[in-house]
Amino acid sequence: MTDVTIFGKGNMGTAIGAVFAEAGADVDYRGSTDAVQPVTGEIVVLAVPHPAVEGILANYGEAFAGKTVVDITNPLDFETFDSLVVPADSSKAAELAAALPESNVLKAFNTNFAATLGAKQVGGQPTTVLVAGDDAEAKAALIALVQGGGLAAKDAGSLKRARELEAVGFLQLTLAVTEQVGWTGGFAVAA
Amino acid sequence: MTDVTIFGKGNMGTAIGAVFAEAGADVDYRGSTDAVQPVTGEIVVLAVPHPAVEGILANYGEAFAGKTVVDITNPLDFETFDSLVVPADSSKAAELAAALPESNVLKAFNTNFAATLGAKQVGGQPTTVLVAGDDAEAKAALIALVQGGGLAAKDAGSLKRARELEAVGFLQLTLAVTEQVGWTGGFAVAA
Numbered sequence: 323m324t325d326v327t328i329f330g331k332g333n334m335g336t337a338i339g340a341v342f343a344e345a346g347a348d349v350d351y352r353g354s355t356d357a358v359q360p361v362t363g364e365i366v367v368l369a370v371p372h373p374a375v376e377g378i379l380a381n382y383g384e385a386f387a388g389k390t391v392v393d394i395t396n397p398l399d400f401e402t403f404d405s406l407v408v409p410a411d412s413s414k415a416a417e418l419a420a421a422l423p424e425s426n427v428l429k430a431f432n433t434n435f436a437a438t439l440g441a442k443q444v445g446g447q448p449t450t451v452l453v454a455g456d457d458a459e460a461k462a463a464l465i466a467l468v469q470g471g472g473l474a475a476k477d478a479g480s481l482k483r484a485r486e487l488e489a490v491g492f493l494q495l496t497l498a499v500t501e502q503v504g505w506t507g508g509f510a511v512a513a
Numbered sequence: 514m515t516d517v518t519i520f521g522k523g524n525m526g527t528a529i530g531a532v533f534a535e536a537g538a539d540v541d542y543r544g545s546t547d548a549v550q551p552v553t554g555e556i557v558v559l560a561v562p563h564p565a566v567e568g569i570l571a572n573y574g575e576a577f578a579g580k581t582v583v584d585i586t587n588p589l590d591f592e593t594f595d596s597l598v599v600p601a602d603s604s605k606a607a608e609l610a611a612a613l614p615e616s617n618v619l620k621a622f623n624t625n626f627a628a629t630l631g632a633k634q635v636g637g638q639p640t641t642v643l644v645a646g647d648d649a650e651a652k653a654a655l656i657a658l659v660q661g662g663g664l665a666a667k668d669a670g671s672l673k674r675a676r677e678l679e680a681v682g683f684l685q686l687t688l689a690v691t692e693q694v695g696w697t698g699g700f701a702v703a704a
Contacts, residue, residue: 445703489680512636
């Protein structure tokens with residue numbers, strides 16, 4: 323049984339947790355006001371808005387050593403909605419990997435709206451989680467969990483591709499806030 | 514009647530031309546070995562691989578003044594398939610706009626595989642052309658032509674968003690070359 327610890331009890335955290343639970347994982351949620359406690363999950367999901375990541379690292383960074391850490395953030399400048407806050411040649415996931423050299427950092431779920439994780443479909447296609455990361459084993463384990471939870475998953479390449487995944491997430495959010503796609507829609511992946 | 518001049522007679526050029534012709538446009542094709550001739554189209558589409566853009570600009574740059582120039586390229590490093598050849602904080606479209614200050618440069622079609630332009634659907638959703646650009650009138654005219662040709666189109670924002678569109682195109686190509694999506698599939702846009 324895989325243990326998963328999810329930081330964040332919002333729409334995304336609970337939707338991701340439901341997918342993992344369906345796959346048979348034991349899911350433990352950690353909220354921002356919860357006391358700092360040992361991290362039992364082999365897989366840790368940071369399902370929080372990007373500005374909250376730093377605080378989690380301060381409290382838990384050392385506890386993440388040896389674990390898979392999944393970054394789902396879209397590091398937008400929420401004031402302008404016109405740029406990302408990470409350097410253009412980098413990504414939030416790359417910054418996280420630099421801060422957690424003893425963890426296997428994966429980028430995933432940032433291109434999925436929460437509602438599509440529950441509905442398991444986008445525009446008639448299976449909801450597809452795009453996963454980028456440098457550790458093949460960690461990536462395969464996450465993909466297996468996602469598939470076990472009834473979603474599709476694709477290997478988006480090395481962690482370097484997190485830059486493109488964050489661009490996809492950014493663009494999708496701009497289409498949603500301009501009401502050109504709904505929060506139950508967005509990018510689908512067709513075979 | 515809108516006149517369109519398409520540079521490139523490959524899969525993408527002919528598929529885009531067919532869409533515009535269905536919308537009622539007069540479409541003129543220009544191949545790489547054709548003699549340099551006056552450009553009659555109000556809209557010019559550069560439907561060529563990114564390394565060929567420079568040569569077209571050398572021959573035609575001045576003739577593009579006052580026209581809408583549509584950049585459909587995915588500026589990949591085709592040797593490594595692991596990066597784009599444009600600076601991380603820029604895009605091929607932004608470079609084109611800098612080289613053509615008297616033209617209205619739009620980014621479009623780079624997230625559409627040629628087969629999906631002909632089929633008019635991706636995974637059961639209408640094929641959707643994402644259009645970015647700074648000139649609202651030029652963008653609206655292109656969107657109208659695309660819709661007139663039986664496809665969907667969405668306003669992806671200012672030309673700054675070409676960076677994200679090129680990231681989407683890049684990611685989609687990596688999924689296709691790793692055979693995780695087919696050339697008739699890829700990213701669909703669901704309402």
